[in-house]
Amino acid sequence: MSELLEKVKTNLILxxxxxxxxxxxxLTAATAYAESYQHLDEGFYSKNTMPATTEQAVIMLASHFYESRDGSTGGFFADNVQAGQQVWNTVNLLLRLDREWKV
Structure with a gap:
């Protein structure tokens, strides 16, 4: 089992x-999102080390996908209608930290 999968399961308390x-x-979808958001080639993180902030974003996003797989906001904060948007905002902020900026 991959180390990243173990971290997601720990995050979800599974x-x-x-x-x-x-x-x-x-995890595949979350990693692909990170690569796209950071303007990296598809599969970049299968060949390169994922920075800690990107890893945290991928863990959070994969956990969010799991908790909201039924189409709801999902998870512990299901009663907060903005919880889903806050996950995306946090993930995007983390991914920006490792993003290659074109000048």
Whole structure:
């Protein structure tokens, strides 16, 4: 099992492996989003080390995908209608820290 998957499961407080395949799909999507947002080639993080801030963003985004897989805001803050948007805002802020800026 990948180290990143373990970190997502720890973040979600998941001790079972029933959803590992689903979580891997969410990790793939979150990593692809990070690469695109940071203007990196597809698959960049499969060959290069992911910075800590980007890793945290990917963990948060994959966790958000898992918690809202039924189409709701999901998770602990489901009663807060802006919780989903706040996740995206935080993820984007973290990804900007490692983004290659073109001048």
């Amino acid at each position: 001790e079972h492996s029933a959803d590992d395949t689903l979580l891997e799909q969410f």
